[in-house]
Amino acid sequence: MKQDRLSKITIRGYKSIAYDNPVTLNLQDVTLLIGANGAGKSNILSFFKLLGFMMNGALQRYVEQEGTSNALLHYGVKVTPQLSCELVYQGEQRTNTYRFTLAHATEGRLLIDDEKVFSNCDRTRDDTQGIAPSYNYRESDLLKSTADKAIGIRENLLQTKFYQFHDSSSNGPLRQASQVDTPNYLQTQATNIAAFLLFLKENYPVEFRKIEEHVRFVVPNFREFYLVPNKGYVSLKWYDTSGNDYVLTADQLSDGSIRFIALATLLLQPQETIARIIILDEPELGLHPMAIDALAHLIEDASLKSQILVSTQSKELIDYFEPQNIAVVEMAEDSHTTTVQQLDNEALSSWLENYTLSELWDKNVLGGRP
Numbered sequence: 001m002k003q004d005r006l007s008k009i010t011i012r013g014y015k016s017i018a019y020d021n022p023v024t025l026n027l028q029d030v031t032l033l034i035g036a037n038g039a040g041k042s043n044i045l046s047f048f049k050l051l052g053f054m055m056n057g058a059l060q061r062y063v064e065q066e067g068t069s070n071a072l073l074h075y076g077v078k079v080t081p082q083l084s085c086e087l088v089y090q091g092e093q094r095t096n097t098y099r100f101t102l103a104h105a106t107e108g109r110l111l112i113d114d115e116k117v118f119s120n121c122d123r124t125r126d127d128t129q130g131i132a133p134s135y136n137y138r139e140s141d142l143l144k145s146t147a148d149k150a151i152g153i154r155e156n157l158l159q160t161k162f163y164q165f166h167d168s169s170s171n172g173p174l175r176q177a178s179q180v181d182t183p184n185y186l187q188t189q190a191t192n193i194a195a196f197l198l199f200l201k202e203n204y205p206v207e208f209r210k211i212e213e214h215v216r217f218v219v220p221n222f223r224e225f226y227l228v229p230n231k232g233y234v235s236l237k238w239y240d241t242s243g244n245d246y247v248l249t250a251d252q253l254s255d256g257s258i259r260f261i262a263l264a265t266l267l268l269q270p271q272e273t274i275a276r277i278i279i280l281d282e283p284e285l286g287l288h289p290m291a292i293d294a295l296a297h298l299i300e301d302a303s304l305k306s307q308i309l310v311s312t313q314s315k316e317l318i319d320y321f322e323p324q325n326i327a328v329v330e331m332a333e334d335s336h337t338t339t340v341q342q343l344d345n346e347a348l349s350s351w352l353e354n355y356t357l358s359e360l361w362d363k364n365v366l367g368g369r370p
Contacts, residue, residue, distance in 0.1 A: 003276055004156060005029075005307055007090040013074050013083035014050075015043040018337040025340055028325050029303040032318055033311045033340075034361065035329035035368040040338030041311040044329065047085070048162055048279050048309075055157045057139045059102075060109060068108025074337070077104040082113060089156060095120045098153045100140070111137040119149045159276035162188055165262040166285055168255040174262055175250040177235040185273055190262040194236040194250075197265060198227040204270045214264045214298070218291045219257045236261075256286040263295060267302040277307045284314035296320035315358035323348045323357065328368040341367065 008026050013019035023044065025031070033041045050072075053062035066072055074080040082103040089096045097118035102110040142154050163186075168174050173191040182192040184199050200208040215222050226237040226247050236250040236258075250258060263283055284292050296317055299308050312318065318326060323343035332339050343366065351360055360366050 004089040004091040004096060004152060006087060006156065006160075006277060007095075008086075008088040009047075010086045011044070011047055011083075012085070013080045014047055014072060014085075015074065016040040016331070016336075016338040017043065018074050018335065019080050019083065021332075021335060021337050021339070023338055023340045025327060026342060027307060027309065030299055030308045030321060030325050031310070032321060032326050033309070033329050034313070034318060034326060034366070036331070036370040037313075039329045039331045039368070041329045042281065043338060044340075045162065045279050045281055045309070045311055048160055048277075051085075051157050052160065052162065054140045055143065055154060057143055059112075059139055063108070063110050069104045069110045070108060072110065073104060083110075087153070087157075089153060096149045096153055098142070098157075105137075109138075112140060113137070115140060115142060117142075117145075117147065117150050117153060156276055160279065161185075161275035161277070162279040162281070163190075163266060164188070164281040165190055165259045165283070166281070168258050168286070170251060174258050175236070175253075177233040180229045180232055180234050185275070186262075186266050186269065190265070193262055193265060194227060194234045196269075197225060197236070198229070198234050200265075200269065200273075201225070201227060204272075207268055207270045211261075211264045211268050214268065214294060215257075215261055218260050218264075218288070218294055219253070222257075256288060256291060259283075259286055260291050260295070264298060267298040271305045274302070274306050277309065278302065280308065280310045282311055282313060284312055284317055289316055292316045293320075315361060318357045318361065321357075323352075326357065326366070328366055330367055 006027050008024060010022050010024045011017050012022040017023045017040065025044065033044060035041050050062055053059055063069060063072065070076045073083055082101055084101040086097060086099045099118070100115045101113040103113040105111045142150055145151070165174065167189065173189040174193060176191070178192040178195040180195050180198065182195045186193065186196050197208065200211070212224055221240045223239040223241045226239055227234055237247050240248060266278065283295060287295065292314060299310065302308055323345045326343045328341045328343065330339050348360070351365060361368060
């Protein structure tokens with residue numbers, strides 16, 4: 001049975017998003033967020049982090065990591081005492097909606113003020129189910145609900161993963177050895193990339209070979225991975241094309257090369273392990289234009305297995321997609337709040353007869369410029 005897809009998310013009162021001027025994002029198979037620095041793209045992506053913590057019973061830990069509720073509410077609790085969200089999942093025969101409100105409480109906490117699940121099976125009848133919060137309101141009771149629609153939404157949110165591969169420093173997660181027995185999915189900063197590649201090599205050799213093929217295309221001196229466990233750990237090692245058997249380490253990969261390895265691993269993994277929704281923050285960072293071409297095709301291919309939401313500053317990347325895949329994020333000058341406008345194929349059709357999307361972005365026809 002085909003999985004439900006996230007068709008729409010509406011966010012109110014979170015960070016740069018005002019409560020009375022919410023952001024609504026209609027998600028495609030691939031959705032690219034573009035906009036100037038400070039417009040709020042990262043805030044939209046980070047909201048999915050909050051959702052992930054909620055579905056793992058760790059809302060209060062997320063609030064503590066961010067500081068207090070003051071840091072999460074738009075201009076603080078005096079201006080915005082609560083935030084809310086509505087997520088709409090579209091199935092073949094039904095629409096499921098999850099709505100919740102988080103309210104400021106003492107000691108800088110956010111507590112569950114309201115939770116509901118809506119199910120509309122025949123598009124004419126609305127079946128609303130309230131989810132009674134726990135007695136202390138600290139964590140979502142969606143975690144414990146046994147209703148089918150609640151279970152479906154929970155599974156979708158648990159299968160929504162945020163990825164960022166920016167830290168390619170010598171001490172960063174991409175270059176470190178990982179325990180062989182780490183979970184059989186790629187972690188958010190690819191901390192377990194060597195172990196996950198070993199898992200794919202042993203269990204999904206077709207996908208593993210595809211990853212190596214794509215890395216060879218972008219990293220010309222790369223021949224193949226050398227993944228041999230040692231005392232319960234495995235490191236990201238590789239052979240070059242020189243023909244000798246000298247084993248190279250992750251420290252001998254450039255920043256762009258190791259980031260592309262992480263991206264190829266994420267986007268080429270099999271259906272059985274890939275997340276239902278992948279959130280990617282500026283994947284083009286440090287990549288050569290030829291690698292961005294490969295990245296665009298990887299995103300397109302991965303969208304057959306998963307929904308992809310990407311924040312990007314890359315003009316080259318958006319030219320591989322249609323206007324309907326682009327959402328322009330801006331900071332409103334008058335209200336100092338984040339706004340989102342999704343592009344329309346028909347409205348831009350005459351422009352696109354003479355210009356590319358990147359050229360229209362440069363000309364500020366699309367918006368999203370400083």
